[in-house]
Amino acid sequence: MSTYIAPMNDIRFALHDVLQVESLFARLGFEDATRDTVDAVLDECARLCETVLAPLNRVGDVQGVRFDKTTGAVTTPDGFKAAYDQFVEGGWTGMSAPTEFGGMNMPHAIGICLEEMIDAANLAWSNFPLLSHGAVNALHHHGEAWQKEVFLKPLIAGTWTGTMCLTEPHCGTDLGMLKTRAEPVGTDVYAITGTKIFITAGEHDLTPNIVHLVLARLPDAPEGSRGISLFVVPKLRVARDGTVGGRNAVRCGAVEHKMGIHGSATCVMNFDGAEGYLVGQPHKGLMAMFTMMNTARLGVGVQGLGLATRAYENALRYARERLQSRALSGPKLPAKPADPILVQPDVRRMLLTCKALTEGGRLLAYHAGSLVDGAAHGADAAARKDADDLLGFLTPIVKGCLTEWGNECTSHALQCYGGHGYIAEHGMEQLARDARITTLYEGTTGIQALDLMGRKVLQLQGAGLRVFLGMIETFCAEHEGTPTLAEFTGPLRAHAAQWQQITGSIAERAAADPEEIGAAAYDYMFFSGYVALAYWWARSVAVADASSHPETFKAGKRETARFYFARILPRTAMHAAAITSGPATLLSVPDEAFDS
Template sequence: MPTYTPPLRDMQFVLHELLGAADQFKLLPRHAEIDADTIDAVLEQAGKFAAEVVAPLNASGDAEGCTLDKATHEVSAPKGFKQAYAAYVEGGWPSLSCDPAFGGQGLPITLNQCLYEMLNSANQAWTMYPGLSHGAYEALHAHGTPEQQALYLPKLTSGQWTGTMCLTEPHCGTDLGLLRTKAEPQPDASYRLTGQKIFISAGEHDLAENIVHLVLARLPDAPAGSKGISLFVVPKFLPTADGGVGERNAIHCAALEHKMGIHGNATCQIVLDGAVGSLVGEPHKGLAAMFVMMNAARLGVGNQSLGLTEVAYQNAVAYAKDRRQMRSLSGPKHPDQPADTIIVHPDVRKMLLTARAYAEGGRALAIYTALLIDQELSSDDEDARKEAADLVALLTPVIKAFLTDNGWLATSHCMQVYGGHGYIREWGMEQFVRDARINMIYEGTNTVQSLDLLGRKVLGDNGKKLKAFGKLIQQFVEDEGVREEMQGFVNPLADLGDKVTKLTMELGMKAMGNADEVGGAAVDYLRVVGHLCFAYFFARMAKIALEKQNSGDPFYTAKLATARFYFAKLLPETASLIRSARAGVAPLMAMDEALF
């Protein structure tokens, strides 16, 4: 059975030494009293809950899965999930970063990010239930009417009710402009929704007393395409006048999807048969309102793969230190034993270090972005809020796609470390691989994220957002480039920054002549930008580690070694990616479709 130890030391390093989070919070009026001790106390308790309450249910939840009663349309989550959720609610975790006006604790999003990384390491399928609820909270907090906020936000904040997002339909996934679900206005200002949704995570379960569905649908006078989509809140049970749970609404789970992974989460086919709902935001502007939840979910999905990368790495390292196979090529390392442990073999180390580097780089990027979100939401400086918002917009598709691609690679490598045992369920590694695979697909496939990054976030504003991030890199290079011990980090970082600038200009010029050039280069381009982000943070982390490597703390020695591995073995991938991006769309479109 896999084990999990919360990576508190590395989280503290990122928060305190790399990003100076407590000092940043002092500049934000609503978080000015959050100090390092508070941060550490929250992380410690969050890690304890994840490791002791949620992690033990991961393997059993995967084996058991969810159960649908076809007569009642009720879904039962795996054994222990409901009790763990009750403990989660009792501990106040749903309210951690929510608005105090609705019963929240008002702590920074940054701490919520760390909480959810640990929960995802412990049990991604379970974590998706409260994770989607938080997204529904954010959408209603941003776009709900005062009446909707008063009714739903306290219940979502406390965890008494959970939430979902209902977008996909059998005939349309990413292309939401094709959706057909209808919303008919009623004399009492409510709406009756009719249609079918699929792939609805946490769409039905027995963890909470009510489920708040956010549903995209069309009004009778809706224009065609994405400009005719409205957003509605459709509860499983209609609330009573006093905010309690009333009669069952006409929305139910018709079937559960039989999935490759995340078996412990109920992925539902949802039927709306004249379900009562209320409009969120303006008519025909639902997609903009839903993007609040979608962007939160995209960051959350990246966090899911970050969590899986960490837990897979931890278990693979433990196995590699124990499993004995063959001798080191340079001679026996344990001559008193019949064979050496496999951690002596270079390629085993390469697989382990790849997972470690992707976990540590991903954690730095994810926490940095969460801190930007806190600045965007809480700074009293309008320019600072705008700058933070632009960087969050730029980095969101990178986090979703780069971290999930890396999570798939890392969990696969870690399973490989186990050899044949990795393929066997009892060891738990194959579950991490199966769970990680969905993260590249949902909340917008990674190709969609790549198109968003290159087409909208970079070329769409003539590189303004990318240049803002580039200035951070340039300043670091100028500050540290004179230090001899930093050359191995600063020089490749500066070189990649120049290459990204040139590649961006080249792709922009090509796209002016043929828009398909964006589609031909976008996936390679996002991965290059992802490496640029990681290189920047690993260079910064290496700087700290160099300054403290003689402190006697082996943490800094390991951090420096990981950074050097990243620059030597992983960053060079960008050379082939840039060459592929420059090859353009022609090799992809040359073959007639009849020949496929």
Template sequence: MSKYKAPLRDMRFALHDVLGLEHALPALGHDEVGRELVDAVLEEAARFAETVLAPLNEVGDREGCTHDKATGDVTTPSGFKEAYAQYVDAGWPGLTAPAEFGGQGLPHVTGFVQKEMVDSANLAWGNFPLLGHGATEALRQHGEDWQREVFLKPLVDGRWTGTMCLTEPHCGTDLGLLKTRAEPGPDGTYAITGTKIFITAGEHDMAPNIIHLVLARLPDAPSGSRGISLFVVPKFKVDREGNVGARNALVCGSLEHKMGIHGSATCVMNFDGAEGYLVGQPHKGMSHMFTMMNAARLAVGLQGLGLSERALQNALAYSRDRLQSRSLSGPKLPEKPADPIIVHPDVRRMLLTCKALVEGGRVMAYHAGLMVDTAEGASDAGERERAEALVEFMTPIVKGCLTEWGIECTYHALQCFGGHGYIAEHGMEQLARDARITTLYEGTTGIQALDLVGRKILKLQGAGLKAFGAMVAGFCREQSANPAVAGLVGPLADKAREWEELTVSVAKAAAANPEEVGAASYDYLMYSGYVTLAYWWARSVAAAEASDQPEAFKAGKRETARFYFERVLPRTLAHAAAIRSGAGSLMSLDADHFDG
């Protein structure tokens, strides 16, 4: 079974030394939140993740959830329900929620760190409270006053959980094909009828009520995505005063049998005239749901990061202990029959790749969380606007790249174990299976790529890229004379210039041929992720050298950054070449000729 220990030192380094959280918080309305409080919260989060959730990870994978076909009830794996009760009793569901709804009001970035720990410890369990946070944001921003009063408090304190009901059997990404109906009633309620699939935590035994946010069409809805409205539909009916009534006309029809995350209930939900309430404006459901979806996309990026961290920890421990063959330059432990495999260059390649992607990705993800806080709490309107642009821009990069790297890291870690990684005993194959879903749900990598190029670059005219580019340029100017990053600033500046050139070339090509957007998008996303990570690695080295961290820690940052710039960042060369090649080779082959 794989083990997990929260990497608190690196988490604190990312928050305090690289991002300067303690100095940023007062300007964001968090005068009462200091480093001591943040560190105490992280300590307790680590204890819960390590001692309560991590031991249940293998249990959830082995047992899975069970579905009673007669009643539609779902039973979670052994220990899951009890762990959730502890989670609620400790106040974790409301960690970052507004105090006016019963939350603790801590910065969102603190929640990012806590969530990374949960996902490392037990990704499947973490899916049950996951969408309650997104439901809270959607109702807070778009719900009526009574809806916020009635639904938010039990969601915030964890007594109820939430879901996001979008996908249907005939439509996944293309929600314009959605068929679920909403018929208005005389009392202001709506009767929701339809089937939704792939609904995470759609039914379970961990909370007494489940609040479904459902996309459906009103009778007068125009066709396509412009005719979709958002509804709140509870498992047990709830009136406008908050009184809970009879079971609603919705049921879990079945559970999906999945490659991984077996402990997470992935449900087919059947709505048969279920009572619900309209959230926000009619026919504006897509924009309202994106409030929830964008939060979920950042959260799934953290899932990729969390799985990568746990995989790296176990591969590193195994590589230090496993004795196989001798070092190519001569025995390193002559008193033993063989050397540990960490002496071998190819094992080091895999471990260092994971370390570079995990530690750099951690800063990248936490920065996105800090920008969420800035967009909400900064007193200056221009600063809020800039932060919002950065969040919009970074969301597809965080989601797309951290999950793709999660697959890479879990497979590298499994490879370090050799044949032992392929069998269940060490738990590495579970991490690899669990990681696979993260590139799929809440929008595939291809969807993130299209969002980045089509919306964040072309439609929004690259506002977020310009803001991020200004950060890179400012850092390169400020650090040009710093010997600690002398070998990093030049290559980083060169990549930033090339990034800008590629962006202009994609925009020009797309103006002449719309297919160029789809042709360039994946490679543009990954290119952006690698350059973004280069910036955060350069920042990390500069921050480490200026800190009071031990010399061994500083050396670790320096050498990992060097490895990243020399061995990983060159992947951008292939992505740039693919972008420049255009859509021709992708689109020229007739669909009928793929099979020869």
């Protein structure tokens, strides 16, 4: 069975050494988020994850959720509810939430760290509180005063949970096709009717009430996505004064039988004239829902990071313990019957790939979390805009790349075990199955790529990209005369220039042929992700060299950075070639030729 030990050394290195969050938080007004406080929170979360959540990971996979067709009730796996109650008692549900509604107002950057540990410990369990965070953000930004008072407090306290109800049987990403109706039935009250599918935590036994945020159409709604409104529809009716009434007309019709995350309830939800309230302006629901969705997209990217980290640490332990064959250069442990497989170059290739992608990805994700704080609390309008632009640019990269790298790393980790990785005993196959969903929900990898290319780069004229390129140039200029960093700053500068050139080239070609956008998007997103990680690895080496960390830690950072620049960063050449090939290679094949 796989285990989980939180990588506290690298988490602290990322936060304190590289991102220097204590001074950042002080500048943003989080005076209570001192290093001592942050470390205490991290240590306590690690303890919870290692001792409470991680042991339930296999339990959830084996048992799954149980569905009662007669009542529509969903029962979570053994131990899930007790773990959730302990989670609530510890105040974890409100860690980053505003204090006026019962939260602790800790920086979002710390929330990202906590999410990584929770996801790594038990991804299926983590999905129950995940959507509550998104619901809190949506209601906090778009809800009326009474809605905030009535719904935010129990959501932040964790006594209620939230969902996001978008997808319908006939439409996934194309929400303009949705059919769920909202009929006015009184002052500020609407009857919601329709079916939503793939609803995470749509029904469960962890809390008595579940707050559904539902996209639906008003009777006078225009066609397409401009006619979508957002409604808050609780499982138990809730009056404007907060009084909780009887069961609302919403019920779970089925739970999906899935490849992974068996302990997470993925529900079909039927709304049959359920009582709901409009959130925000009529026909403006998509904007409000994207507030929730962007929170979830960062969260899902962190899920990929968490699973990759757990898979890596288990594979590393196994590679040190498993004795098989000898090193090609001669025995390393002559007193043993064989050497550990860690001496084999191909095993090292897989492990170093995992180490490079997880430790670099950790900085990418944590930095994005800090930008949430910067966008809300920056010193002036210009600083807040830069943070918001960069956050918008990085969100699809975090979601798209970290989840795909999570799949790559869990696959490499499983491969390190050989045939033992394929059987259930070691838990690696569960991590690989669980990881697969992360590239699908909250917008597939292709959707993230289109969002990055079409909206964040072309529509918004690359505002976020310019900020990131500025970060790279500033770093390279600061270390212009540092000989020990030249092996990194030179290639980094060259890739940044190529990144800028490729972006401009796509924009020029897309002006003449819109198909260029879709044809280039996937490869552009990965080109961007690999250059972003190159920056973080170069910066990691610079920071580690100047730190008081042990020499083994510094060597680990430098040698992993060398591996990354030599063996992973060159993937950009493949993506650049694919971008240059244009749309013809994708679109010239006639539809009927796919059958031949």
